[in-house]
Amino acid sequence: MASWYIETDKLNEIAVSSRVRLARNLKDMPFPCRMTKEMFASLKNRVKTTIDELASEGIKLRFIEMNDVPENEVGAMVERHVISPDFAANCNNRAIAISDDESISIMIGEEDHIRIQVIVAGFNLEDAYKTADMLDTALGERLGFAYDERLGFLTECPTNIGTGLRASVMLHLPVCENNGDIASIADAAGKIGLTVRGMYGEGSKAKASLYQVSNQITLGISEKNAIKNLNVIVHQIIDREKQSRKLIDRVKIEDSVMRAFGTLKYAKLISTEEFMKLISLIKLGMNEGIIDNVNISPIRLLIEAQPFMVMRKYSVSTSVERDEARARIVGEFL
Amino acid sequence: MLCQKCGKNPATTHIKTVINGKVTEQNLCSHCATNSGYSSLGGGSISNLLASMLGQSMQLHRQKEGGTCKCCGATFADIAESGRVGCATCYSEFEEELLPYLKQIHGSVNHTGKIPGSKELVITSTTDPIAELKTKLAALVATENYEEAAVVRDEIKRLEGEK
Helix, strand or coil, rough: CCCCCHHHHHCCCCCCEEEEEEEEECCCCCHHHHCCHHHHHHHHHHHHHHHHHHHHCCCCCCEEEEHCCCCCHHHHHHHHCCHHHHHHHHCCEHHHEEEECCEEEEECCCCCCCEEEEEEECCHHHHHHHHHHHHHHHHHHHHCEEEEEEEEECCCCCHEECEEEEEEEECCCHHHHHCCHHHHHHHHHHHEEEEEEEECCCCCCCCCEEEEEEEEECCCCCHHHHHHHHHHHHHHHHHHHHHHHHHHCCHHHHHHHHHHHHHHHHHCCCCHHHHHHHHHHHHHHHCCCEEECCCCCHHHHHHHHHHHHHHHCCCCCCHHHHHHHHHHHHHHCC | CEECCCCCCCCCEEEEEEECEEEEEEEHHHHHHHHHHCCCCCCCCHHHHHHHHHHHHHHHHHHHHCCCCCCCCEEEEEEHHHHCCHHHHHHCHHHHHHHHHHHHHCCCCCCCCCCCCCCCCCCCCCCHHHHHHHHHHHHHHCCCCHHHHHHHHHHHHHHHHHH
């Protein structure tokens, strides 16, 4: 299987990706905020040994010391959603274990000792959770996770205690964003214990009209029910976006989409900001059958044209060089 | 008060910015706030928020003996200031102080999810159709899908009547 951002274009849906994250800590070690450098080394060793053991059971993960990863690649990993921006901000002493297709990534030494993340294409939280749960069981049996009968899995931040589960679905909502519905959707989601945030999670602004809807509450609700609740609201949001799309003037959308197509195809310099606006219109155009006989992968392009992804591939450094390289990549795709 | 930007909708978000010591204040509606990059989408740091919540119970804690965690050496003050718990043992050492906040954050202090060591995924799931429909109803109302919400509401009433 290819990465989520390549697979998702085959689905061509409003729901772009589904992600599940489990926060876990070893029971016999302080949480990262009170760990020494030696403790981080010991943590990484223990997790690495366990990861090596899992290989014999068919779970193949690559262990990477973050100190060995070049800066551009760290940024590119955030852009591909393999690691969190918080994890990237301070890579010292941290490590990661990832699968070949990057659908599984285990962050070691972030806010918790271990963060198991599974990301899949489209709207499929069940499969993402199943894989995360399997990994959690396999790792937990060997490492022994901090767990309390009453409070569940114990975490550094009390907002994650209990299941340690954060499930999220990334949605492409250009019309809801344009007509201002996003604010009321965010308010509504808040009322039932869910949050709506920008593409790169906590504190990030939405780009390319991509929003993440995720659960907030982790104590007193089972994994299954948290996912079920999220599924219900995500279905509602998708319906709302679909209904809103029916109400807008078709010619106006077609015009915007084709203008975006023309600019992306022929421009010589494209900034990230301009690119994100236009690629969002291309995705909308593909979903709505406005662009149909062209083989484009808007989400793959969206990820591959991110700043660090471009810098990594073309070894460019200035912003003009980057914008030129981006225009070249985009032109080749369209 | 009406939104200072569009002048149409009621202002629901108060924004105070300090740039080089100059304070400006704005009252915006949720739509204009979102467009200006504020609103719940921006989000604040959860640990900061938590730290301010926990700080309130510091006083209560000071009146008792101020202990330190026997495992990691954290004091409750450390936890309250950073919003971060030091280790697993802290949760039992400072249980009395932490429980009210866990209740405030999650609305519960009882884990109902996975139990480690059990091979099968143990889920104490509600197979209660009424609870399920109530979640659906909340989502429908939240997204202003009133027509379908009315159908679900009637279904809940019917099921409750059967009980």
